[in-house]
Amino acid sequence: MLSPALEKLLVFQDRDQRRLALEQQIKRAPEEIASVRRKIEEERAGLETTKLAYREAEARRKALETEIGGAEQKVARFRTQQLEVRKNDEYQALGHQIATTQAEIGGLEEKELEAMFAIDEAKKQVKAAEATVAEAVAAHEARIKLLEEKETTQRADLAALQAELEQARAVVPPAALETYQRIAKRVPLPICVPMRDQKCGGCHLKVSNGVQTDARVGSTIVCCDNCGRIVYWES
Numbered sequence: 001m002l003s004p005a006l007e008k009l010l011v012f013q014d015r016d017q018r019r020l021a022l023e024q025q026i027k028r029a030p031e032e033i034a035s036v037r038r039k040i041e042e043e044r045a046g047l048e049t050t051k052l053a054y055r056e057a058e059a060r061r062k063a064l065e066t067e068i069g070g071a072e073q074k075v076a077r078f079r080t081q082q083l084e085v086r087k088n089d090e091y092q093a094l095g096h097q098i099a100t101t102q103a104e105i106g107g108l109e110e111k112e113l114e115a116m117f118a119i120d121e122a123k124k125q126v127k128a129a130e131a132t133v134a135e136a137v138a139a140h141e142a143r144i145k146l147l148e149e150k151e152t153t154q155r156a157d158l159a160a161l162q163a164e165l166e167q168a169r170a171v172v173p174p175a176a177l178e179t180y181q182r183i184a185k186r187v188p189l190p191i192c193v194p195m196r197d198q199k200c201g202g203c204h205l206k207v208s209n210g211v212q213t214d215a216r217v218g219s220t221i222v223c224c225d226n227c228g229r230i231v232y233w234e235s
């Protein structure tokens with residue numbers, strides 16, 4: 001059976017475990033929130049990449065336009081020169097240059113068409129990305145709000161629990177409390193564990209016959225031979 005000291009210690013331990021769990025959750029909260037914020041940054045960076053592809057296609061088209069304009073001026077210049085030359089071979093040489101430049105213009109115009117097609121595609125992609133990113137960011141922001149609210153609640157719960165913990169601590173006999181705190185410095189919670197089939201519920205190793213007998217009697221605080229936790233007989 002359980003000694004009165006152990007009964008009180010178990011109440012204290014239950015609250016102590018809840019305190020620890022809450023403290024760990026609160027400690028993790030900033031990292032959880034930061035990881036969601038990183039996701040928002042990633043979404044926005046992805047959108048910027050899509051926008052960049054669009055701007056690059058625009059720049060390509062503009063460059064081609066300039067190049068075509070230059071080539072057209074060249075053709076106009078050759079035509080003017082043709083009017084001024086007297087010799088037939090000079091006239092023909094200019095004619096050849098005009099034909100070559102016009103062929104170049106044809107090639108450039110084809111590329112310009114491709115660039116315009118790429119602009120259209122990029123525009124569609126930007127529009128689609130803007131919609132999905134906005135949706136994803138909204139979902140992430142909602143999650144952040146939820147996490148922040150959860151943290152606020154946990155902090156309030158912890159404050160309330162601290163008071164309950166102190167109440168439970170105050171009624172535990174000092175010797176039992178001292179034993180508990182000493183063990184807690186070495187092993188993780190729980191400190192008071194039930195014993196089943198002569199095995200400690202903390203380290204799961206077999207306890208000695210003496211420990212088993214003492215725990216069964218329950219008049220004193222009994223510790224596991226292996227891990228040092230307080231073992232009790234669960235009837």
Ligand SMILES: [Zn+2]
Nearest residue numbers: 200203224227
């Ligand atoms: Zn043990």
